Amino acid sequence: MLPTLPPLREVIAKYxxxxxxxxxxxxxxxxxxxxxxxxxxxxxxxxxVYEVGPGPGGLTRALLGAGAHVVxxxxxxxxxxxxxxxxNAFEGRLTVIEGDALEQDEAALVGRGAHIVANLPxxxxxxxxxxxxxxxxxAPWWASLTLMFQKEVAERIVAKPDTDHYxxxxxxxxWRAAPRIAFTVNRAAFVPPPKVTSAIVHxxxxxxxxxxxxxxxxxxxxxxxxxxRKMLRQSLKAVPGALEALERLGIEATRRAETLAxxxxxxxxxxLSGAR
Ligand code: SAM
Numbered sequence: 613m614l615p616t617l618p619p620l621r622e623v624i625a626k627y628x629x630x631x632x633x634x635x636x637x638x639x640x641x642x643x644x645x646x647x648x649x650x651x652x653x654x655x656x657x658x659x660x661v662y663e664v665g666p667g668p669g670g671l672t673r674a675l676l677g678a679g680a681h682v683v684x685x686x687x688x689x690x691x692x693x694x695x696x697x698x699x700n701a702f703e704g705r706l707t708v709i710e711g712d713a714l715e716q717d718e719a720a721l722v723g724r725g726a727h728i729v730a731n732l733p734x735x736x737x738x739x740x741x742x743x744x745x746x747x748x749x750x751a752p753w754w755a756s757l758t759l760m761f762q763k764e765v766a767e768r769i770v771a772k773p774d775t776d777h778y779x780x781x782x783x784x785x786x787w788r789a790a791p792r793i794a795f796t797v798n799r800a801a802f803v804p805p806p807k808v809t810s811a812i813v814h815x816x817x818x819x820x821x822x823x824x825x826x827x828x829x830x831x832x833x834x835x836x837x838x839x840x841r842k843m844l845r846q847s848l849k850a851v852p853g854a855l856e857a858l859e860r861l862g863i864e865a866t867r868r869a870e871t872l873a874x875x876x877x878x879x880x881x882x883x884l885s886g887a888r
Pocket of ligand 1: 666672736
């Protein structure tokens with residue numbers, strides 16, 4: 613049996629949780645939408661979930677309602693009391709940590725195999741995603757990511773070659789993981805509504821290609837996409853060994869960054885990772 617809880621709008625009024633722009637606060641109140649987000653990672657009964665920015669606790673309620681154990685990190689002190697009320701209502705299945713999500717050692721907090729689910733504050737969304745995708749060990753400590761982004765960022769994460777959105781973020785998100793847009797979310801669903809449409813992105817890790825060092829891959833994509841309109845023979849000039857690697861792999865140096873598949877970047881990075 614799920615506990616009876618006050619409507620989220622009442623919680624906001626009772627604790628004076630007016631949304632702060634600086635904290636990227638755009639709250640969700642629609643229970644059906646929140647349940648839909650909580651279903652994206654799959655069956656959460658007894659699963660461990662890490663949530664960034666629970667705010668007044670709408671998504672947290674949905675995750676707890678789905679049977680998860682949740683560790684949530686929130687920076688806004690005003691939200692702590694209503695969140696403690698949720699901890700009590702769900703008999704300790706929620707642990708709330710006050711702090712900055714960018715400064716947490718999440719693996720130590722939640723352990724391996726946790727699902728990350730968050731309606732992210734936009735200002736820290738991309739840095740957190742990059743951090744989670746850059747984990748030293750692979751498979752990473754997290755089992756899946758279910759994250760709200762501005763739709764434009766979501767499109768950059770899932771982008772395919774030969775499109776405007778394709779770039780460093782797409783390669784980072786796709787070389788050893790599979791991202792998809794689960795669904796888009798109308799701006800009117802948020803209080804207050806942000807300027808743009810949002811989207812829920814779901815990412816699961818896949819097997820990491822052998823022999824590729826992430827810093828090498830990143831150096832390549834930074835150089836290639838840093839001058840995306842230039843030919844590779846120009847943009848990769850500053851990366852030692854890259855032009856020779858292009859030749860060895862039969863990739864035309866007259867091509868531009870956005871025409872290479874993720875597999876091409878992986879092959880180049882593997883070639884260069886072995887060379888040092
Ligand atoms: N989860 C709630 C919901 O869906 O209604 C709130 C989402 S709101 C977009 C983002 C939340 O992240 C806010 O509660 C904000 O205070 C919190 N936040 C912002 N920056 C943060 C940070 N660096 N670390 C942890 N939480 C942060």
